[in-house]
Amino acid sequence: MIVGIASDHGGFETKQILMEHLKSQNYTVIDFGNTVNDSTDDYPDYVIPLARAVVEGKVNRGIAICGSGVGASIAVNKVKGVRAALVHDNFAAHQGVEDDDMNILCMGGRIIGAETALELASTFLRAEFSKANRHVRRLKKVKGLEDSFGIVPESKKKHKSK
Template sequence: MTVVEFGNLNYDPNDDFPDYVIPLSNAIVNKSIDRGIAICGSGVGASIAANKIHGTRAGLIHDCFSARQGVEDDDMNILCLGGRVIGGEAAWEITKTFLNAKFSSIERHKRRLDKIYLVENHFFG
């Protein structure tokens, strides 16, 4: 597995999460990476920003069940975490679960994604 860093390696109180989440999301859409992990204070802002990019499917996740199901059922490609909400050990377990999960390709899951793609194509062309 290759890791590509999109964030700032040094703390800067003036950092804004969209400056890092948008390039991460674009890298997924451009297929230079398969999945991403975005972290901000609550995880909400990172999730909102990531989901503005056509083709990303970001989920704000704070438990392993949702991390696995988000990938298996919904083909989630960005895991969003709240750095002020979740502890380091839990974040690590959730991240491992997310990275090890695979999309199920079950017909009902593909059908649901197709409906989402129709909406995306309607609004994003």
Template sequence: MKLGIAADHGGFHAKEKLKEFIHTLEGISLVDYGAKEYDALDDYPDFAERIARAVASGEVERGIAICGSGVGASIAANKIDGVRAALICDTYSARQGVEHDDMNIICFGARVFGEELIKEMTKAFLNAKFSGEERHVRRLNKVLALENNNE
């Protein structure tokens, strides 16, 4: 799987630690969309947009966005058509978000979650597959219709 990752200053150190962990996983090719260095004055929408556009265009299959709380990254990423991003707080939601809702970007709050929980939620996200069940496809189509009606 080709995976993208991005973070602002609030998530920079967590991103760097998570990258080390992801490199130990088999079958994952990782693309870093920044920040490339810590800058206390950078802004989360810039990095959320980068990862969201990469996911929406198919440049990467899924993405991880990290900021201080995870809220801003989630809000910004969802402004890009084709993105289904969510702030995730547990492994169940990380898995279920993909299986039922076809979530393609997981968002974390580096100031909220510890390193080990972020790793576990990442594994759950990466190992999950969209179920394709009729009820989930029906619901996803309704979400996509909402997105299309906003144009």
């Protein structure tokens, strides 16, 4: 599985620990930045490219980390096709995938410790969408909302001929 990961300065240390751990578990990890701990960086600059990569199929799942996880969650959910949630407990880490086909896990680097982040990431990456009729029905309704709202990844935009 190919996992994309991104963070700003608030999640930088957690991201570094997660990347090392995921690689040791034989995941292919793509780092969308920030690659240096810079207190002046802005989370959208890193989490939006991650979100686009998830939607475009360049990575199978994504992990976005900022200080609280709130900003990263808000930002990535603006991208059409992303189903992300701010998760700080194990139940939501697997239930979000099983019931809602969550494809990006958002966490707060200043909220949870490294051990919890490792556990949540592992749970998220092991979980599979149930494909139960009620969950598929609900996702169709969510996708219907996306037809009217959301940032469309560049590769999905239809270009008009002149």
